[in-house]
Amino acid sequence: MNSVILVAAARLQVVLLLIFSAYMMLRGHNAPGGGFIGGLIAATGFVVYTISCGTKDARAALRFDPASIAGAGLGIALLAGVIAAFWGDAFFTGQWLFIGATETEKGLPLSTVLVFDIGVYLVVLGAVLSIVFALEESD
Numbered sequence: 001m002n003s004v005i006l007v008a009a010a011r012l013q014v015v016l017l018l019i020f021s022a023y024m025m026l027r028g029h030n031a032p033g034g035g036f037i038g039g040l041i042a043a044t045g046f047v048v049y050t051i052s053c054g055t056k057d058a059r060a061a062l063r064f065d066p067a068s069i070a071g072a073g074l075g076i077a078l079l080a081g082v083i084a085a086f087w088g089d090a091f092f093t094g095q096w097l098f099i100g101a102t103e104t105e106k107g108l109p110l111s112t113v114l115v116f117d118i119g120v121y122l123v124v125l126g127a128v129l130s131i132v133f134a135l136e137e138s139d
Helices: 002-026 035-053 055-064 066-086 112-138
Strands: 096-099 108-111
Touching: 002 035, 002 108, 002 112, 035 055, 035 066, 035 112, 108 112
Parallel strands: none
Antiparallel strands: 096 108
């Protein structure tokens, strides 16, 4: 499409959807959301951009091949599962690290669950965009 308004709105929408997807992924730790929903929201932003600007510009904006993003996400998710084995726990058992913890305060919790969510986020983003780009380029 050759609409200046659509292109400008799509660029703004991509930024807003990427920020919202990061929020949803991080929020999913203790509330509804997580890597799958965050990845879908991020992919939606790029789909809108693809519709308005074309596949070539969307690939340039993404900067990485979607299949590579999905592969990297799969590796990160697998790594989150393997980390538990170093502590002698079962595969995919959540491991927690509390940064700055004292006797009275819990500190900032970081976990392998978050690493797994990041992996799922990247897998969903890469897989959806691989499909969308392939469908758009087949026309």
